[in-house]
Every structure is written in C-alpha cells, then in structure tokens.
Amino acid sequence: MNTIWLGFSQKLLKVDRYIKKSFTYQAIEKTFAIILPFIIIGSLSMALSSSVFSKQGFFNQIYDISSWLPYEDVIKKVLEIINTVTMNFIAIMTAFLSAKYITRSFKKDEQIAGFTGAIGMLILNYNLASFTSDSNQETFLMQDLGIRGIFISLILGVFVGYIFKWFSPRNKQEKVDQYTFISRGVGGLLPLAIVLGILIGLTLLASMINQMGVNGLFYSLFRLTEIKSKHLIITILFLAFFNSILSGVGISGPLGIMQGGLDDTSIVSNLSYSLKHGTSFGVPFPISIHTIYDSFGSFGGTGMTMSLIIAILVASKNKNSRKIAKFSIIPSLVNINFPLMFGLPIILNPILMIPFIISPLVSMIIGYFFIYFKWMPPAVYNLPRTTPAPLMAFLGTNGHWSALFVSGIVLVVTVLIYIPFVKLNNQAALIDGGDLNEK
Amino acid sequence: MKNKRKMGRYLFWGILILTCLLAVIIPANTWNSQKVKNSRIIHNSKLNPVILIPGSSATQNRFDELIDVLNTSTNRAHSLLKITVKKTGELKITGKIAKRDMQPFIVVGFEDNSNGYSSIKKQAKWFNTAFNYLSDKYKFNQFSGIGHSNGGLIYTTFLEKYFDNKAASINTLMTIGSPYNGEETNQSTRTQMLADFVADRKKIPTDLVLYSIAGTENYTNDGIVPYQSVNAGKYIFQNQAKSYTEITVTGNESEHSDLPQNKQIVALIKQYVMDSNDSKKNGPDDKKQ
Numbered sequence: 001m002n003t004i005w006l007g008f009s010q011k012l013l014k015v016d017r018y019i020k021k022s023f024t025y026q027a028i029e030k031t032f033a034i035i036l037p038f039i040i041i042g043s044l045s046m047a048l049s050s051s052v053f054s055k056q057g058f059f060n061q062i063y064d065i066s067s068w069l070p071y072e073d074v075i076k077k078v079l080e081i082i083n084t085v086t087m088n089f090i091a092i093m094t095a096f097l098s099a100k101y102i103t104r105s106f107k108k109d110e111q112i113a114g115f116t117g118a119i120g121m122l123i124l125n126y127n128l129a130s131f132t133s134d135s136n137q138e139t140f141l142m143q144d145l146g147i148r149g150i151f152i153s154l155i156l157g158v159f160v161g162y163i164f165k166w167f168s169p170r171n172k173q174e175k176v177d178q179y180t181f182i183s184r185g186v187g188g189l190l191p192l193a194i195v196l197g198i199l200i201g202l203t204l205l206a207s208m209i210n211q212m213g214v215n216g217l218f219y220s221l222f223r224l225t226e227i228k229s230k231h232l233i234i235t236i237l238f239l240a241f242f243n244s245i246l247s248g249v250g251i252s253g254p255l256g257i258m259q260g261g262l263d264d265t266s267i268v269s270n271l272s273y274s275l276k277h278g279t280s281f282g283v284p285f286p287i288s289i290h291t292i293y294d295s296f297g298s299f300g301g302t303g304m305t306m307s308l309i310i311a312i313l314v315a316s317k318n319k320n321s322r323k324i325a326k327f328s329i330i331p332s333l334v335n336i337n338f339p340l341m342f343g344l345p346i347i348l349n350p351i352l353m354i355p356f357i358i359s360p361l362v363s364m365i366i367g368y369f370f371i372y373f374k375w376m377p378p379a380v381y382n383l384p385r386t387t388p389a390p391l392m393a394f395l396g397t398n399g400h401w402s403a404l405f406v407s408g409i410v411l412v413v414t415v416l417i418y419i420p421f422v423k424l425n426n427q428a429a430l431i432d433g434g435d436l437n438e439k
Numbered sequence: 440m441k442n443k444r445k446m447g448r449y450l451f452w453g454i455l456i457l458t459c460l461l462a463v464i465i466p467a468n469t470w471n472s473q474k475v476k477n478s479r480i481i482h483n484s485k486l487n488p489v490i491l492i493p494g495s496s497a498t499q500n501r502f503d504e505l506i507d508v509l510n511t512s513t514n515r516a517h518s519l520l521k522i523t524v525k526k527t528g529e530l531k532i533t534g535k536i537a538k539r540d541m542q543p544f545i546v547v548g549f550e551d552n553s554n555g556y557s558s559i560k561k562q563a564k565w566f567n568t569a570f571n572y573l574s575d576k577y578k579f580n581q582f583s584g585i586g587h588s589n590g591g592l593i594y595t596t597f598l599e600k601y602f603d604n605k606a607a608s609i610n611t612l613m614t615i616g617s618p619y620n621g622e623e624t625n626q627s628t629r630t631q632m633l634a635d636f637v638a639d640r641k642k643i644p645t646d647l648v649l650y651s652i653a654g655t656e657n658y659t660n661d662g663i664v665p666y667q668s669v670n671a672g673k674y675i676f677q678n679q680a681k682s683y684t685e686i687t688v689t690g691n692e693s694e695h696s697d698l699p700q701n702k703q704i705v706a707l708i709k710q711y712v713m714d715s716n717d718s719k720k721n722g723p724d725d726k727k728q
Contacts, residue, residue, distance in 0.1 A: 062466045275475075275482035381475055391464065395471045404464075 009424050015350045016428045024158060025348060027101035031157070032342045034097055035090055040339045042086030043331040049079035051334045051386035058334070058386040087338075088142065091149030095121035098157025099164075106165040112188035116195050117160045121145070121153050123199040124214045128207045144215035147338060151250040152215050160195055167191040232287045233368050237361055239289070240297050244357040247302040250347045266290070270380040280377040280397055287371065291378035293360075295393040295403075296367030296410050300328075301337030303356035304363060304414045306389065308340060311418035318426045334386040344425070351428060355421045359414035366410050367393070376402040477578070486579040487610065488536075489517075489712060490545045492566060494588025494616075495558070499523050499533075499548030501587065505699045506544050509708065518543045522573075524565035525550045530572055542714055545573060556621075556632045559589055563596035570597070574607055583712050584612040587699050588664065591617025591651075592632070595675065598647070599639040611712050613650040615698050618664045620671035629671075636675045647680040650711055652704060654693040663695035 019025050051057040053076040055066050066072055099117025104110040125144045130137040144152075167190045169183075206214045266285035274280040285291075300306025309332055312318075312325040324343035331339060346352045370376040379396025387395060390411060393403035493501035499521040510516040518537040522530050524547065536543040547569045549562050573579075586594040591614025598609070621630040629637070653669040654661035669685075676683040692701045 058467075062463070062470045272482070275479045278479065381471070381478075383471075388463070391467060394464075395467060398475045399468045399472055 005420070009420075012351050012354075012424060013428055013431070017431065019348060019350060020428075023105040024102065027098055027105060027157070027161075028154060028348065029345070030101045031094055031097040031154070032345050032347070035093055036339070036343050038086040038090060038093070039342050040327050042083050042090075043336050043338045044327070045079040045082040046087065047331040047334045047336055047386075049076050049083060051384075053079060056384050056386075058384045058388070061384060088146045090147060091145050091153040092118050092121050094150050095153035095156050095160075098154050099160035100157075102157055102161030103164045106161060108164045108168050109184060109188055112184075112192065113160055113164045116164075116188075116192050117153070117157050120156050120160060120195055120199050121149065123196070123203055124152065124156070125149065126203055127213070128203070129211055141213045141216065144213060148219075149215055152218065154250060156199075160191075163195050164191045167194055233292065233364075236287070236289055236292050237364060240293055240360050240364060241357060244303050244360060247341070248347060248349075248353045248356060250341075267380075270378070271382065274380045274398075280380040281374060283378060283380060286378045287368065288378075291371065291380070291396075292364050292367055294389075295379045295396060296407070297360040297364040298335060299363070299389040299407075299411065299414070300332035301335045302360075303337070303346070304359040304418075305337040305340050305346075305356075306332045307359060307411060307414035308346075308352070308355070308418050308422070310411070310415045311422045314415070315419045316422050316426055318429060321422070321426070333388045335389055349425070351421055351425045355414075355418045359417045362417065363410040363414055366413065367406060370402070370406050376400065376406055379403065481578045481580050481607075484577075484579050485541050486543075486577055487541060487581050487583065487714060488543050488545050488573070488577070488579055489583045489585060490547060490570070490573070491585045492547055492587070492590030492593050493552075494586075494590050495552055495554040497548070497552060497587070499546045501548070502544070502546050502585075502699060505705065505708075508700060508705050509544075509713070512705070512709065520545045522547045522569050523550055524548070524562075524569050528565060528568050530569060536577065554589065556630070559592050559596060559632070562589075562593045563600060566593055566597050567601040570601075579607060581608050581610055583610045585615065585708065585712060586612070586617060587615045588617060588695065591615065592619065595619070595636055595643075598644065599636065599642045602642075602644070604644045609644060609647055611648045611650065613652065613708060613712055614672070615652045615704060616654050616661055616664050616669060616695050617651065617672065618668040619675060620665075620668040622665065622668065623671075624659065624665040624667050626667050626671050626674075633671055633674065640675050640679050643676060643679045645679065645681060647676075648711075649676045649680045649683045650707065651676075651683070651685045652698070652707065653685065653687045654695060654698045654701070655687055655689050656694055661693060661695040661698065 020029075052059045052065060053069075053072055054060060060066055069075075095117040096114040097117075099120075100110045100114030103113035122140060122145075125141040127138055127141050130139050169187045203214060206217045210217055210220060212220065266288040267290055270280065270283040270285050270288075270291075273283045298304065300309065305328070309325045309328050312321050316322055316325075321344060324339055328337065328339045328343070331337065341347050344352060346356055367376075371378050376393075377397045377400055379393045381396050381398055383392060383395055390407045391404075393407050394400065397403045491502050493499070506517075506519055518535065518540045520532065520534045520536050520543060522532050522545065524530055536545075547566055549565055551558065551561065584594050586592070591612075594612055594614065595617075598612075602609070619636065620626060620633045623630055623633075649672075651669060651672045653666050654664075655666055656662045660666055666687075673683060673685070686707065688698070688701060688703050690703075692698075698704055
C-alpha cells in the first residue's frame with residue numbers, strides 16, 4: 001500500500017511539475033495571485049451579506065437578526081457594494097492580467113496586450129440586444145463579467161498573447177523602456193486591430209445562435225449534455241464528477257444549470273408527501289440531486305472544499321495555505337469556495353484535483369447507502385440557500401439526528417481523503433520554491 | 440510538559456468548536472422545526488373560507504341576509520367572522536370561526552367605504568392587511584371569494600397587486616354586479632381603472648375560476664351599474680384565469696343592491712362557491728403548499 005502511494009505520488013508530482021513549468025500556467029498563476037485579494041474580500045462580503053444581513057439568509061433567520069439589529073439595510077448595502085466592485089468585473093481584470101503575462105513571456109509589449117485583453121472581454125460580452133430594443137437594456141452582459149467569465153477570459157488572454165507574438169513588430173532593443181513613444185503605439189496597432197476584428201466577428205456569430213453572448217453560448221452547451229442512466233444515483237454521481245472536472249479547469253457551477261430540469265417535480269412532491277405524513281421516510285423520490293448532492297456532496301461548495309479547509313488546518317504546515325484556509329472558513333459556510341479555487345489554487349492543480357473529484361463521490365455514496373437502507377430519511381424541507389451544507393441533511397429532515405451523524409461521518413472521511421494530498425501539495429510547493437515574485 | 444501544553448490547546452479548540460456548533464445547531468433546529476410545523480398545518484388544512492367584500496357605502500353587515508339564507512338552505516350552518524379595517528389599518532373583529540367549520544364566512548368591510556378608483560386602491564391595500572392577518576391566524580391554503588359591486592373591483596386589485604399565489608390559492612371568485620369599467624356604458628372608452636386592470640392582468644392566478652354576475656333590470660343596466668361595464672371584465676380575465684363565466688340575472692330583485700339576496704344568485708353561490716356537503720369540489724391541489 002505504502003509503495004503504491006509512493007509511486008503514485010511521485011507520478012503526480014511529475015505531472016504537477018510539468019504543468020507548472022509551462023509558460024501558460026505561470027501566466028495564469030501570476031494572474032490568480034493578483035486577483036486573489038479581490039476575490040477574498042468579495043467572497044467574504046458576499047457570504048456575510050447573503051447569510052447574515054439579508055432577510056432570507058440562514059443566520060439572519062435562526063437568530064432573528066432583522067428584528068434586533070439596527071442599520072441592517074445599510075450594512076447590507078455596504079457589503080453588496082464591496083462585493084459588486086470586487087467580484088463583478090473580475091473577468092475583465094483576469095483578461096487584462098493573463099494577456100499581459102502571456103505576452104510578457106513572448107517578450108512583446110505587455111501593457112498594450114493587457115488592455116487589448118480587457119477590451120476583448122468587453123466585446124465578447126457586448127449585449128447586442130441593446131441595439132435592437134428601445135427598452136433600457138444594459139450595454140454589457142454583466143453576469144458574465146464576474147467569476148463566471150474567468151475561464152473565457154483566461155483563454156482570451158492566451159489568444160491575445162499569441163496574436164501579439166505573431167503580429168507585433170520584432171523588438172530589437174528587448175526592453176520596453178527604450179521604445180520611442182510613436183513606435184510603441186504603432187507597434188500595437190496591428191495586433192489590436194486583428195483582435196478587435198476576430199472578437200467582434202465571433203460575437204456577431206454567437207448572436208446568430210443565441211442572445212446570451214459568447215459566454216452564454218458556452219454555458220448553454222452544458223444544457224445539451226444529457227446524461228441519463230437507469231439508476232438515478234449513477235446519473236447524479238456522473239453529473240457531480242463532470243461538475244468537479246469543469247470547476248477544476250475554472251468553469252464555475254455548470255451543475256446548477258444542468259440541474260434545472262431534473263429536480264423540479266421531485267422536490268415538490270417529496271415536500272408534499274412529507275408534510276402530509278409527518279416524515280420523509282417513504283417519499284416518492286428519495287434519491288435526487290437535492291437529497292444526495294446538495295445534502296452530502298458539496299460541503300463548502302463544489303469538491304467538498306470545507307473538508308479541504310479542515311485538512312489544511314489540521315495537517316498543513318504551509319503558512320500560505322493556512323492563511324487562505326482561514327479566510328475561506330466563512331465563505332465556505334455558505335458554499336462559496338472561490339478563495340480556495342484561486343488561492344491555493346485548486347484550478348489546474350493536478351494534485352488537489354484528485355481529492356476534489358473523489359470526495360464528493362465518496363460522500364454521496366455514503367449518503368446514498370444510508371437513505372437506501374432507510375437508516376436515515378432523505379432531506380426534503382425547504383431551506384435558505386445559505387444554510388451551511390453539513391446542516392442541510394439534518395434540517396432538511398426536520399432535525400433527524402441520524403442525518404447529522406451521517407454528515408459528520410462524511411466530513412471526517414473526506415478530510416481523511418484530503419490530508420495526504422494536502423501534504424503532497426506542500427511538497428510540490430517546496431520543490432517549486434512557491435515563488436511568485438513579480439518583476 | 441510539552442505534551443500537556445499540546446493537550447491543553449486541543450482541549451481549548453475542541454471546546455470552542457463544540458460551543459460554536461451548538462450555538463448554531465440548537466437555534467437552527469428550533470427555528471426549522473417551528474417552520475416545518477407551520478407549513479404542515481397550512482399544507483394539511485382543509486379550511487376553505489369564503490371571504491366576502493361588500494361594495495361601496497356598505498358595511499361589514501352587508502351580507503347578513505345572504506348568509507342567513509345560505510345557512511338555512513344548506514345542511515350545515517357556517518360560522519361568520521366580520522372584520523372592519525380602519526383607516527389606520529387596524530382591524531376590528533366581531534364574531535368567530537367555529538372549530539369544526541371548514542367553510543366559514545368572513546366578511547371584510549372598511550371604515551372608509553367611499554366610492555372611486557383611489558378609494559378602491561386604498562381598500563385593496565386594507566383588504567391585504569386583513570387577508571394577511573387571516574391567513575396567519577387560520578393558516579388556510581385555499582379560499583374562495585365573493586365581491587359585490589366595488590367589492591369585486593377590490594378583489595381584482597388585490598389579486599393583481601398583493602396576492603401571493605404560492606402561500607394560498609383562490610378557488611373561485613364570484614363578482615356580483617362589479618363595474619369593471621366604472622360607469623362607462625361604452626366599452627371602447629376605457630376608464631383608468633380598467634386600463635390598469637388590463638395592464639396587470641398577467642398577475643391574475645391562472646387557476647382562478649371566475650364568475651361575473653350581471654343583473655339587468657332593463658336591457659342596459661341593473662338600475663345603477665351599466666351592463667357593458669360588468670361585461671368589460673372579459674378584457675381582464677378571459678384567457679388568463681382558468682375560466683371566466685359571465686351570468687346574467689334578470690327578473691325580480693335584479694336591481695343592483697338587491698343582487699346579493701336574489702334567489703338565483705343565492706343558488707349560484709351554493710352551486711359554484713360553496714363546497715357541496717363534505718365532498719370537495721376543489722380538493723386541495725397536491726402540487727401546492
């Protein structure tokens with residue numbers, strides 16, 4: 001067993017090393033380092049405003065905060081402003097930074113490339129409907145300029161980098177400072193024009209297919225993926241697997257989109273049955289995304305990242321990861337895991353990717369067995385979206401202690417799954433030197 | 440020595456985490472089970488009150504005669520609760536709902552019962568206050584409505600502006616001589632009120648069964664309300680409510696203010712609004728909570 005793990009971990013370290021050596025990854029890592037403070041502050045304020053200071057929030061409801069806290073509205077507004085400015089335009093920042101760093105690795109004019117990337121992101125999310133209808137449509141598709149747009153913006157950065165590599169004039173002096181004003185500006189002209197042309201063409205093409213922009217089109221692809229098995233549990237496991245992999249490369253939350261059609265009727269009829277019979281044993285749909293994935297497979301967000309936080313705090317000696325983990329505690333209570341995704345980072349990290357994919361599957365299988373053998377009723381009652389995930393099963397079964405017990409088991413098991421990989425990740429960081437010094 | 444220190448630290452963190460957990464789990468569980476208990480009461484409630492709104496210048500006693508007739512002609516007498524909403528939004532309540540009565544009558548009248556569109560809007564808001572009080576206290580998930588004259592307009596405003604279809608569903612609404620187009624006799628001139636009703640018609644619940652009853656003393660009106668104005672209700676409800684039926688009543692006692700005790704209308708109420716004995720015409724829809 002030990003030798004198998006040793007061999008496996010050596011292989012993983014090699015893969016990790018290989019990915020981290022590539023200039024694309026290095027550019028992405030530098031990008032993440034810079035957007036991280038914005039993401040941490042944005043996630044914290046998002047978590048607090050939605051769970052504590054908004055009337056539907058979990059903590060607001062259980063402590064009846066609205067009834068005794070003065071200036072609740074003002075606090076909520078402040079937090080929402082912070083969240084909006086830090087997170088809702090983050091894809092533009094990401095496009096700027098990734099284009100900049102990739103172009104830098106080609107030794108071309110990184111500033112012009114950066115701005116080209118940012119503008120490119122705006123083009124891809126231009127709301128073409130704002131031309132046709134006279135109603136007050138926004139100029140840009142705002143929802144895709146935030147976290148949801150990051151994947152596209154990274155690809156855009158790479159694309160812009162290559163355009164600058166191929167089409168900007170050779171730089172003999174090698175040093176940006178020695179450009180004359182004019183030659184620098186003129187040098188950026190051709191690549192900028194090419195990027196503008198291609199992206200506008202792409203946006204117009206996408207608009208012929210749907211109204212949601214390039215990003216929307218990209219996400220609507222997932223709606224087409226229809227995975228259906230005779231056994232619902234297999235379908236759910238597969239969806240979760242797929243969801244973790246996509247999150248792992250930086251595409252956030254397609255499961256939410258795919259979930260829509262699958263669960264609607266089951267939630268309503270389960271609830272109706274339980275209200276009538278006073279128990280959720282024997283509901284018509286004991287196995288659903290809600291009873292399995294929401295209740296057991298996403299503690300702290302996709303990939304059971306709450307267990308990752310615990311694993312780091314218990315077993316990691318790496319100071320940076322411990323800091324990130326501490327900042328992630330509050331967001332993870334409301335299933336927000338952006339600080340971990342971009343901070344450790346989990347995205348494009350082959351070592352952490354393995355427990356990130358496995359732990360939700362293991363927890364869901366544990367939950368499934370308990371429901372299947374009727375040791376625990378399935379969760380059916382409506383809860384606020386901001387309910388901490390380990391309590392979802394407990395409260396969703398109207399306080400069935402067995403559900404809390406199973407959540408506890410799931411948490412312990414997944415922490416144990418994460419621990420060896422956290423240690424391995426630290427080892428990898430030591431080899432790399434973990435050095436992100438910007439020049 | 441070092442080990443002891445370590446133990447102490449573990450103990451400290453263990454106690455801290457346990458306290459935090461309990462501080463969340465206990466209130467969460469209390470709050471949640473209260474919520475589940477409430478929704479269980481609402482979901483399983485067989486209570487299906489008939490909520491009546493009188494027209495302008497009429498008080499909460501407007502329907503006494505109608506209810507007397509209904510109670511004597513059915514097997515089972517239903518209890519009667521009367522609410523007057525004051526200008527301040529305070530509720531004055533008389534009468535009560537008998538414990539085993541599954542279809543009590545509730546009349547909601549207004550201290551300020553003046554006529555006119557602006558009053559109707561105010562009265563709809565007051566009615567909403569009364570309705571929220573009722574659904575909080577009696578926890579019904581379904582009800583039926585009767586609105587006489589402007590009472591029907593108050594109902595329409597309420598359904599379009601305040602009603603939350605998810606909390607309770609309205610089975611049947613019967614409006615009696617309700618002038619949807621004010622005093623206009625010509626349907627091509629729409630009053631502001633009708634225009635507003637039509638503009639917001641999409642908010643009318645799609646499972647509503649609506650009966651609009653028109654009285655006619657002669658070929659054009661019931662003495663007060665023009666037939667064309669009652670008939671204009673079709674622009675609001677047709678193709679939006681589940682069904683829209685217009686019934687014209689003529690003959691004796693078809694004068695506007697006699698309508699609520701008109702024998703034919705009493706028969707229609709019995710047939711369409713009241714549950715027949717114990718078997719339910721509109722059983723609780725399992726899809727709703």
